[in-house]
Amino acid sequence: LSWLTFRFNVANPATSENWTVTEVKRNGINTIGTGTAVKGQETVAWNPISEPDVITVFTGSHSVVYKDNDNDASNVDDGGVIVIPQPCTTVTIKFAQVNYADGSQEQEITLPLNAGEDDGWKSGKKYIYTIKFDADEILITPTVADWTNVTVDIPVEF
DSSP, rough: OOEEEEEEEOOOGGGGEEEEEOOOOOOOOEEEEEEEEEEOOSEEEEEEEEEEEEEEEEEEEEEEEOSSSSGGOESTTOEEEOOOOOOOEEEEEEEEEEEETTTEEEEEEEEEEOOTBSSSSOOEEEEEEEEEEEOOOOOEEEEEEEEOOOOOOOOOOO
């Protein structure tokens, strides 16, 4: 499967907490598919079979605080969401921005998602999308990483 996560940051420390994210939705996501695994191959071939759907990643109120390193930017999705590998779609973000002329204004923006150098989300990859608010633009930057295997001991009681 593919792992998607969304981080939020502010470009200028003077405008920290001037943006509040209220909703994040992934658009056009296929949620059902078939996977074919072939012995000796590391990846699974996925074939989405559902109608694309809108998946809500976050709803609430999340104040975006400036971090000097995007890796420390805040997540709104509790560590990410898992999707079947498929072509990249878009994300819609609802947010409020403090406007010194007339207070806070609610806004909505739909941004294209890409997978770095790939043409779609691939099996076993983690896609971190950093959305950075600035006074005159909103930037989205994808980072692609391999999943890290972790060994966990789970006690079993009889």
